[in-house]
Amino acid sequence: MAEIHAPGLAHHFDSYQQQKEAAFFGMWVFLATEVLFFGGLFCAYLVYRSANPEAFAAGSRELDIVLGAINTAVLIGSSLTMALAVHAAQVGKRKMIAAWMGATILLGGTFLGIKVVEYSHKIHEGHFPGPNFVWHGPEVNVEMFFNVYFLMTGLHALHMIIGIGIMLVLIPLAWKGRFTPESHNYVEGFGLYWHFVDIVWIFLFPLLYLLDVG
Amino acid sequence: MSELANNFGRRLHYLNADYGVKSWLLTRDHKRIALLYLASISLFFALGGLMAVGIRLELATPGADLVQPDTYNRLFTMHGVLMIFLFLIPSIPATLGNFLIPLMIGAKDLAFPKVNLASWYVYNIAGLFTLWAVAQGGVDTGWTFYTPYSTTYSNSYVVATALGVFTVGFSSIMTAVNFIVTIHRMRAPGLTWFRLPLFVWAHYATSLVIILGTPVVAVTILMVAAERILRIGIFDPALGGDPVLFQHLFWFYSHPAVYIMILPSMGVISELITAFTRKRIFGYKFIAFASVSIAVLGFLVWGHHMFLSSQSVYAGAVFSVLSMLVAVPSAIKVFNWTATLYKGSVSWDTPMLYALGFIGLFTIGGLTGVMLATLGIDIHVHDTYFVVAHFHYVMVGGAIMGYLGGLHFWWPKITGRLYPVFWSKFSAIVIFVGFNLTFFPQFLLGYLGMPRRYHVYPADFQVLNVMSSAGATILGVGYLIPLFYFFWSMRYGERADRNPWGAIGLEWMTGSPPPTHNFHEPPTVDWDAYAYLPDTPGGTGEAWDAAKPTSEAPEHG
Ligand code: HEM
Ligand SMILES: [Cu+2]
Numbered sequence: 001m002a003e004i005h006a007p008g009l010a011h012h013f014d015s016y017q018q019q020k021e022a023a024f025f026g027m028w029v030f031l032a033t034e035v036l037f038f039g040g041l042f043c044a045y046l047v048y049r050s051a052n053p054e055a056f057a058a059g060s061r062e063l064d065i066v067l068g069a070i071n072t073a074v075l076i077g078s079s080l081t082m083a084l085a086v087h088a089a090q091v092g093k094r095k096m097i098a099a100w101m102g103a104t105i106l107l108g109g110t111f112l113g114i115k116v117v118e119y120s121h122k123i124h125e126g127h128f129p130g131p132n133f134v135w136h137g138p139e140v141n142v143e144m145f146f147n148v149y150f151l152m153t154g155l156h157a158l159h160m161i162i163g164i165g166i167m168l169v170l171i172p173l174a175w176k177g178r179f180t181p182e183s184h185n186y187v188e189g190f191g192l193y194w195h196f197v198d199i200v201w202i203f204l205f206p207l208l209y210l211l212d213v214g
Numbered sequence: 215m216s217e218l219a220n221n222f223g224r225r226l227h228y229l230n231a232d233y234g235v236k237s238w239l240l241t242r243d244h245k246r247i248a249l250l251y252l253a254s255i256s257l258f259f260a261l262g263g264l265m266a267v268g269i270r271l272e273l274a275t276p277g278a279d280l281v282q283p284d285t286y287n288r289l290f291t292m293h294g295v296l297m298i299f300l301f302l303i304p305s306i307p308a309t310l311g312n313f314l315i316p317l318m319i320g321a322k323d324l325a326f327p328k329v330n331l332a333s334w335y336v337y338n339i340a341g342l343f344t345l346w347a348v349a350q351g352g353v354d355t356g357w358t359f360y361t362p363y364s365t366t367y368s369n370s371y372v373v374a375t376a377l378g379v380f381t382v383g384f385s386s387i388m389t390a391v392n393f394i395v396t397i398h399r400m401r402a403p404g405l406t407w408f409r410l411p412l413f414v415w416a417h418y419a420t421s422l423v424i425i426l427g428t429p430v431v432a433v434t435i436l437m438v439a440a441e442r443i444l445r446i447g448i449f450d451p452a453l454g455g456d457p458v459l460f461q462h463l464f465w466f467y468s469h470p471a472v473y474i475m476i477l478p479s480m481g482v483i484s485e486l487i488t489a490f491t492r493k494r495i496f497g498y499k500f501i502a503f504a505s506v507s508i509a510v511l512g513f514l515v516w517g518h519h520m521f522l523s524s525q526s527v528y529a530g531a532v533f534s535v536l537s538m539l540v541a542v543p544s545a546i547k548v549f550n551w552t553a554t555l556y557k558g559s560v561s562w563d564t565p566m567l568y569a570l571g572f573i574g575l576f577t578i579g580g581l582t583g584v585m586l587a588t589l590g591i592d593i594h595v596h597d598t599y600f601v602v603a604h605f606h607y608v609m610v611g612g613a614i615m616g617y618l619g620g621l622h623f624w625w626p627k628i629t630g631r632l633y634p635v636f637w638s639k640f641s642a643i644v645i646f647v648g649f650n651l652t653f654f655p656q657f658l659l660g661y662l663g664m665p666r667r668y669h670v671y672p673a674d675f676q677v678l679n680v681m682s683s684a685g686a687t688i689l690g691v692g693y694l695i696p697l698f699y700f701f702w703s704m705r706y707g708e709r710a711d712r713n714p715w716g717a718i719g720l721e722w723m724t725g726s727p728p729p730t731h732n733f734h735e736p737p738t739v740d741w742d743a744y745a746y747l748p749d750t751p752g753g754t755g756e757a758w759d760a761a762k763p764t765s766e767a768p769e770h771g
Contacts, residue, residue, distance in 0.1 A: 011731070012322035018399060022325040026395045029425060033387055037429035040463055044437070044448070047459050129446040141454035147446050151437065 008183035016182050023185035027192045038200055041155070045148050045207065052141045059145030060211035062127060064118060068209040071114050072201065078107035079198045086191040089174075089184035097174035097187060101167045104194065108164050115157055122146070149208055156204060159197045166190055227630070227727040242327035243730055248313035249628070250334050255301050255308065256697075258341060261348075262296035263690065265289050270652075270683040276673045286669035287354035288370065294357030299379050300341055302613055303471065306478035307389055308337070310620045311417045313628060315393060317721035317728060318411050320402025320737040325395040333388035336381060344378030347371040356667065358468070361449035361460040365441040373442055376435045383428040386474075390421035390428075402720070404739040411719055411743050412501050416481025419505035423470045423477070423512060431467035434460065458523055465516035473512040475609055477505055479572065479616025480547055486569040486619055487551045488744040489717040491558025495744050497550040504543035511540045521592050530589055537587035544580050548573060563715070564638040568619025571646045575611025579604060582657065597667075600660025606653045618645070618696065625700065626714045630727040631707030637699045645692035651685025718744055 006016070013019040049056045085100035126134035129147045170186060173179065179187050224230060228245045238246060268289045272280045281289065312330065316323055324330050347353060353375045355364040364372050397418050401410070437448050438460070447453020449460040488495045495501065517525055517533030525533075551573055560566070582604040586592050595601065622642075626632055655678040660666075664675050671679065713722040724733050 010327075012325075012327065012400075022395050022399045025398060026326060026391055029391045029394050030387075033391075033425045033429045036426055037433050040430045040433035040437075043463065044459060047456060051456070052454070130444045143447070144454050147448050151440065151448075155433075155436075 008178075008180065019183070020185055023189050024192070027189040031192065031196050034196060038152075038155070041148070041152050042203075042207075045152070048144050048148060049211075052139075052144060055139045055142045056145045057212040058137055058139040059127075059142045059149065060209060062122070062125070063149070063209045064121070065209050067114050067118055068205055071111050072205050074107050074111045074114070075198045075201050078104050078111070079195055081107060082191050082194045086188050089179050089187040090181055092181040094174055094177045094179065097179060097184075098171045101171050101174065105164050105167050108160050112157060112160060115153065119150075152204055152208065156197065156200055159200070163190075163194055163197060166193075225725065226729060227725055228730045229630070229727050231730045240331075242323070242331055244312050244316050244324050244327065244330060245628075245728065245730075247330050247334055248309050248311075251304065251308040251312060251337070254334070254338055254341065255304055258296050258300040262293050262301055263693070265293035265296065266686065267690070269293060270686040272669055273671070273679050274683045276671050276676050276679075278670050281669065283669055284354060287356075287667070288352035290667060291354055291356050292348055292352045295344065295353065295375060295379065297609075298357055298471070298475075299382050300337075300344060302475045302609060303386060304337065304382075304389075305475075305613070305617050306482065306620060307386075307393070307417060307420060307474075308333075310413075310482065310617075310624060311393065311420075311478060312389070314624065314721055315396060315414060315417060316400070317627075317724065317732055318414055318719060319397065319400060319405055320720050320733065320739065321396060321400040322731045322733075322736075324392045325400060326392050329388050330392055333385040333392075336388065337385040340378045340380075340382035340385065342378075343374055343381060347374035347378060350374065358464060359435070359438060359460075360464075361438060361441070361457045362451065362455075365438055365448075366450055366452075373439050376439045380432050380435045380439075383432045386424050387428050390424035393417050393421040394425070402737050402739050408499065408502070409739060409741070409743050410502075412484035412495065412498070412505075413478075413481035415502040416477045416484070416505050419509040420474055420477040420481075422506075423474050423509045426513070427467040427470040427474070430463060431471075434463040434467070458520070458525070461520050461523055462516070465519045466513070469516040469519065470509075470512045472605070472608065473508055475613045476576075477508060479613040479620075480505065482616040482620035482623070483551060483569050483572050484547075485717075485719070486565050486623055487554050488746065489623070489715055490561050490563060490566040490569070491554055492561075492746050493554055493558040493744075494742075494746055495550065496553035496556075497546070498743065500546050501550050504546045507543045508540065511536065511543070515540055515587075518587050518592070521589055522596050534587055534589045538584055541580055541584050541587075544576075548577055548580075562639075564633075564635065564642055565619045565623035565715075567639060567642040567646075568615050568622065571642065572612055572615040572619065575607050575615060575649065579607030579609075579612055582607065595660055597665055598660035599656040599664045599666055602666050603653050603656035603660060606656070611649055611653070615645075618642075621696075621700075623715070624721075625703070626710030627721060627726050627728070629704055629707070630710055630725075631703045632710050632714065633696075633699050633703040633707055637695060641692050641695035641699075644688060644695065648685050648688030648690070648692050652682050652689050653685070655679070655681045655685075718746060 009016055009019060013022070081100050081103040085097050085104065088094075088096035088100055122128060126132060127146050129143050129150060133143045133146070135142045167190070170190060174187070228243055238250065241247060241250075268281065269286070272278075272286055272289075278286075312324070315321075350371045352370060353368070353372055354370045355368050355372060359372070359376070397410075397414060440446065441448045441450065441455075447455040449455045449457050451457060484495055484501055515533055515537040517529055518537045521530050521533075551569075582600070586595065586601065586604055622633070622638060659675055659678050659682075662675070664671055710726045712724070712726055714726070715722075720733075720737055720739070721728075723737065
């Protein structure tokens with residue numbers, strides 16, 4: 001029995017179609033686990049916010065809405081550039097894949113940079129949870145807000161860092177022409193991941209920054 | 215010399231296709247990865263067993279004469295952590311599931327072979343974290359890591375262990391994603407959902423539980439670690455946290471996790487019962503859907519671990535009723551297996567002994583679960599040996615029985631060798647006797663009021679405790695015997711042919727051991743699962759087997 005080897009088609013799949021369906025389906029299933037991973041944190045958020053509404057509002061007022069809003073725009077922009085990278089892969093423009101992913105990294109990096117600025121402000125003001133946490137207002141348990149804030153945004157940022165790491169691997173591969181219109185599952189699968197990370201932020205921003213607006 | 219034979223003219227299969235350490239450590243073959251897992255989990259099973267020896271030795275006398283109280287706490291904690299997270303959760307899926315699912319559905323491999331290999335490495339890294347914790351002195355919180363003890367007061371290696379549990383979750387998730395995608399996308403032509411072996415259905419349901427539950431415990435454990443490292447108070451009431459929230463999050467995973475442990479075993483039992491009664495399984499669809507409904511309902515009952523935790527009585531009542539509902543699909547399975555036995559031509563081979571043992575012991579474990587789910591009873595026996603006996607009946611008497619039964623059933627397929635009949639039956643009986651002697655007295659002890667997790671007890675309880683410790687010794691011997699003859703059989707065992715049990719299923723149509731890509735000709739399926747009597751002419755598996763085209767290459771040399 002002769003083995004026919006198509007480029008980019010793993011031996012255990014019968015067709016590109018099957019390989020592609022498996023890759024996407026796997027990604028979606030993985031994203032379902034991610035939803036539940038963040039779900040645990042959202043659950044803690046819900047419980048503690050309903051137990052300490054004043055403290056959460058007070059903590060939220062400490063966050064910088066302008067920086068948060070800019071970051072939201074930056075991330076949405078990065079989803080656009082990612083979608084353009086996927087499109088470039090579909091039409092087989094290898095250099096454009098690399099270029100749009102590069103733009104995505106730039107925007108993601110901007111987001112993380114702004115996050116560092118925000119974090120350092122908070123640490124400077126003594127709002128990092130732990131024995132050195134200080135709070136002068138009348139509200140009790142504001143530290144819990146910052147527990148939740150740092151955990152949620154920290155894990156979100158970790159997901160972005162991992163995403164940037166993966167793009168740094170994908171870009172040279174794209175440049176070398178590894179991804180063809182028939183076979184570019186890594187690019188499209190990664191696109192799903194990146195959009196998911198954006199969507200998490202879309203929930204985090206109002207839940208953390210906009211508690212006491214209006 | 216063709217591609218079907220190796221340099222010595224022997225039939226080429228996955229074990230002799232390639233030699234050397236590298237060919238194993240870098241393999242992407244699901245069958246080899248299954249064996250790598252088998253080696254790793256056996257190691258942790260042995261270690262967890264060693265801790266159990268310590269526990270049972272200490273409890274042989276009422277006083278505290280063997281170990282310090284603090285050491286005792288670490289012993290039972292490490293026993294639980296190793297057995298649950300590093301042995302029982304991966305046990306059947308990572309070994310038999312990994313090996314058999316592609317074979318049973320006629321695929322060349324799992325959908326993501328590299329992820330599969332990576333999951334084994336992740337598992338071992340998790341194992342190293344846990345061993346590191348053990349080497350430093352272990353943990354004393356109990357496998358449940360209840361806060362704020364675990365986050366604030368415990369002077370043991372909580373973070374290292376938590377890291378182990380966190381990491382091993384990823385390897386489970388990798389395996390589960392692989393299974394789900396493989397079962398959806400890679401079935402052989404003609405193999406519809408309702409023609410799948412029930413083993414595959416069971417693993418599908420298990421994988422659903424894994425992907426939906428594991429991430430929650432992962433993030434919960436992360437919060438515990440963050441709380442301990444940063445000295446913050448997510449679950450510490452002194453700092454405004456809520457320890458009961460931890461319990462909710464923990465049991466939201468850990469109750470479903472008991473189904474991660476039992477469902478694969480139920481899948482094995484369905485295969486064994488049909489193969490050794492030569493009958494189609496009674497109520498195929500009921501069993502298939504029972505697996506899925508156990509997976510779904512299993513997510514709605516976690517509160518039965520928290521009846522005494524300040525949870526409201528209304529929540530308690532709802533969780534109580536829902537827990538009893540979960541017992542319904544479990545009972546459906548037991549009834550269907552029993553109905554399959556009825557008027558079957560039962561043969562008493564070793565795997566069947568395990569299957570029958572499973573049915574009896576799981577029934578006892580499940581029924582006592584219903585007792586515990588009854589609010590009024592649980593208030594009295596919560597945190598007593600009654601609970602300990604309950605979960606050992608389901609986990610050791612159920613899940614491990616199924617695991618061993620499965621290993622004995624598919625061992626000839628995995629290694630191409632048969633093991634000694636006498637010794638294997640002998641050890642199955644020793645295990646059954648030893649198990650009951652170990653754990654039945656614990657029901658009585660708990661009912662009489664002996665609390666769990668104490669190293670001393672009133673002298674009145676000694677007789678039952680000595681029985682339990684004696685039983686544990688017998689059980690230990692029972693587990694050691696297979697270790698010896700399995701190793702022995704790999705070298706000296708008689709060669710197995712393609713289908714030593716005359717069983718029906720795609721895995722029996724290819725060689726023992728199978729070739730690297732599983733089938734020489736990709737199979738097509740036009741029959742239902744377990745097409746034994748009366749559906750097939752001739753009636754027996756052997757006749758069916760002879761009538762089907764084989765996918766086996768001719769023997770060379
Ligand atoms: C048939 C349905 C089942 C029901 C209704 C049930 C019910 C219960 C209840 C109410 C408890 C809590 C007792 C207490 O702490 O006071 C419990 C504990 C436990 N059950 Fe089950 N159970 C069932 C099946 C299983 C299965 C199949 C397994 C494992 C394979 C299992 C493993 C456990 C474990 C490990 C615990 C103790 C957890 C701990 O506190 O350390 N159960 N069960
Ligand atoms: Cu439970």
